Amino acid sequence: MTFATVMVSLALDQPNDARLQVAGDLAARFDAGMIGVAAAEFAPPLYFTTGEQAQDLIEQSEAALQTRLAELERQFRSVVGGRAASLNWRSALDFPVRHVLAQVRAADIVVTGSMPPGLSDSFTVASPKDLVMQTGRPLLVVPDNATGLDLSTVLVAWKETPEARRAVADALPLLAKAAKVVVVEIPEDTSDYGACEARIADVVAWLGRHKIVASAKVEQPGQGRNVAARLDAVAADLSAGLVVAGAYGHSRFRELVLGGVTEHLVTRTARCVLLSH
Template identity: 85%
Template sequence: MTFATVMVSLALNQPNEARLQVAGDLAARFDAGIIGVAAAEFTPPLYFTTGEQAQELVEQGEGALQNRLAELEQQFRSVVGERAASLSWRSGLDFPARYVLAQARAADILVTGSAPPGMSDAFAIASPKDLVMEAGRPLLVVPDNVSWLDLGTVLVAWKETPEARRAVTDALPLLAKASDVVVVEILENSSDYDACEARLDDVVAWLGHHKITASARVEEPGTGRNVAAKLDAVAADLTAGLVVAGAYGHSRFRELVLGGVTEHLVTRTERCVLLSH
């Protein structure tokens, strides 16, 4: 159980220090290589002109983006330093999400930053909201306030879905290095308590077959049944440094719509989150 190659996605106009530190930490823990990746697409101004002036404007804009991508490469190499078994860099003039999704084939895990609530600049940022459903790799979302990957306690957010099963499987290398693993299910109906206990016992036993010691915890839905808030409260109570969860969502009229908990985990999380779809 290991990660051989870590990929970290950098943003042009957001802080990158936290995600770089965590990517370097991952590489050091698993003796893995790191691929840094970034992309941007030039956005013509609203008063865009034509002819030679337009071509000059495009060349200037793309040149500025190339300079910024070069700065990001320098930051990547400086922060990650010698913690990785190998380093490589990939960048291009393209929509960031499209570019990063194409490069993800080369990695075992993709590290990115959290996305602020609301709209993000698709020309400059590969938002985790865009990556999570299509990367085909586990996505490690790192908030800006994190400086290392804390595996003291890992919370596995269980739900009886294929996405949750895939997430806990993808997380096995991290769970194997954790000091404490707690599998938590938040009940949707209090009458389901016994069935929930049986499900969690199976997950704990399955982890045990992989030589990972885990415990189970059933949580009542609580007032208002706000699952995202309840999950945050449990994670805080456990002082969890990492949450592992399935990612849920769908496309509606070409717009990605994430489930409420998934949306919360990529926009408002205070700790690292590993998501799989």
């Protein structure tokens, strides 16, 4: 159970310190190699010109983007250079999500930053909302206030779905290094309480066969809050440094639509979250 290669996705116009620190922690814990990725595409202004003036504008803009990408490479090498078994940098003038997806085959896990709610700039940002549904790798979403990867307590948010089963399997290397693992399910209503207990008992036993000691916790149904808020409250009560969860969503024409809890975890998370779809 290990991660041999960690990929970290950097943003042009957002803080990168937290995600680099967490990615560096991952590489150091697993003696893993590291791949840094970043990309940006020229965004034409609303009122675009033509001819020689247009060409000059494109060349100047692309030169500025290349300068920024070079700055990100220097930051990447400076922060994680002494902590990874090997370093590789991959940048391009391209749409960021497309560039990450073209590189992700080389990695075991992708580290990225969280993103405030609202529309993102697809020309400069590889949105975690897009990455989580398309990478085919576990995605570790890091809030900007993180100072490292805290594995003192890991909360596994269980739900009887393929995505949750994939997430806990993807998280095995991290769970094996955690000091404490708690498997939590939040039932829909009181009639589901007994079934929840049986399900998470199976998960705890399965983890035990992987030599991971975990405890089970079934939350009381109801309590007047939505599932995302209740999950946050449980994580806070446990002082969890990491939440492991399945990512739920579906594609619609020209957009990806996430479920409410998944949307919350990639946009409002107060702690690191490992998501798998």
